[in-house]
Amino acid sequence: MKALDHELLEAARTGDAEGVRAAIEGGARADVRDEEPRTPLLAAGATPGLPDGDGVTAPAHAGRRGHMEIAALLRDAGGDR
Known part of the structure; x- marks a missing residue:
């Protein structure tokens, strides 16, 4: 997993909208999954x-x-x- 993908998941999990935006703009994959496996939306609590x-x-x-x-x-x- 790329560092930006990890940053996206962490930002989503903690509710950091600016971090989510920055990670996506930086090239993070919106469909990345964590070890659960959850997407950023699920990690954010959707x-x-x-x-x-x-x-x-x-x-x-x-x-x-x-x-x-x-x-x-x-x-x-x-x-x-």
Whole structure:
């Protein structure tokens, strides 16, 4: 993992919006995963099972788009419960 990727995850986890912005602008990968494996949004505390305005959760959206591994990771993180 690149140092900027680590900085992005840490900034997301601690709620440091400026750190997130700087890491992304510096070239950090927004889809990087930590050891859990969580993406920056999940590390920041996003609720993967929270439905959108149409009542559809992130795991369901990912599955509908054929991103089955992502859907499984989101479900494992608490989505669709």
